[in-house]
Amino acid sequence: MKLHLLDRASSKHSSFTVSKNRYPNFLKVWHQHPELELVVIRKSTGTRFIGDSIEKFQEGEVVLIGKNLPHMWLNDEEYFQENSDLVAEAIAVHFTQDFMGPGFIKVPEMQSISKLFNRAEQGVKFIDLHVRVIEQIEELSSLAPFEKAVRFIEILHCLSRHENYRLLSSSGFVNSFNSPENENLDKIYSYIFKNFNTPIHSKDVAKVAHMNPSAFSRFFKRIHRKTFTKYLNEIRIGYACKLLIERKNSISSVCYESGFNNISNFNRQFKSIAGMSPTEYIKHHS
Known part of the structure; x- marks a missing residue:
């Protein structure tokens, strides 16, 4: 899964862009901007991919993604069927941190919004957001330029004060992705996300990164402060959680579909990472 750099820059006549997207399915591209x-x-x-977070997404969710944080929304299989009448619809607002000017985010009155932007570096999912805030986001495109700018700042302020949220990507992923070795890491992450549910080993990824296995292991552990195997297991368990929530497969099917080759190891890794067994996880989310 190659990482693409997309152009989301605002036009000369607007400091940020608001787009209403309606397609048979969302853009199937792992990208950043x-x-x-x-x-x-x-x-x-x-399934929503943000950094190293893999989770199921549903209608009504609101997410803020930081600059240059790789992401993708991948619709369920039925959205890609030839005769499907399903649609994927979303509103997206793209903006830079200084969309209101270079010193905008540094003034004392914008302190809470500045902190929101810092949280967004990992991706933020807002939980139980008041319906009026969502309506205000939806109304942005219909407002005149001045009212639109004022309303958007108000929306950001509301989001910055909303206490019920969850960070999505790990800080380890963000810190490593912003490191000087970005080119090698791009290849590594692309390969892992494309193949995590197949039998891959550190030597396979080392080959992609043009490194010998020992050097790759040291490099990966220095960047992530964990072994490649642990990182891969966390990605696989994240995907397994998504499958279990969908409840389309048995636990044994989920085990193999998420890249594990035996049930006992899957159960052991699941409990270690998710804090409960797969059966308990299903009950918790039913």
Whole structure:
């Protein structure tokens, strides 16, 4: 899964862009851009990839993504069927941290918004957000330029004060992705996300990164402060959680579909990472 740099820059006549997207399915591209992105999912379901976070997404969710944080919304399989009448609909606001000017984010009155932007570096999912805030985001595109700018600042202020949220990507992923070795890491992450549910080993990824296995292991552990195997297991368990929530497969099917080759190891890794057994996880989310 190659990482693409997309152009989300605002036009000369606007400091930020608001787009309403309605397609048979969302863009199936693992991508990044220097703008922050505020997304409201209006219709469709599937899997959300943000950094090293893999989770199921549903209608009504609101997510803020930081600059240059890789992401992708992948719709469920039925959205790609030839005769499907399903639609994927979302509102996306793209903006830079200084969209209101170079000193905007540094003034004392914007302190809470500045902290929000810092949290967005890992991706933020807002939980139980008041419906009026979502409506205000949806209304942005219909406002005149001045009212739109004022309303958007108000929306950011509301989001910055909202206490019920969850960070998505790990800080380890963000810190490593912003490191000087970015080119090698791009290849590594692309390969892992494309193949995590197949039998891959550190030597396979080392080959992609043009490193010998020992050097790759040292490099990966220095960047992530964990072994490649542990990192891969965390990705696989994240995907397994998504499958278990969907409840389309048995636990044994999920085990193999997420890349594990035996049930006992899957159960052991699941409990170590998720803090409960797969059966308990299903009950917790039923």
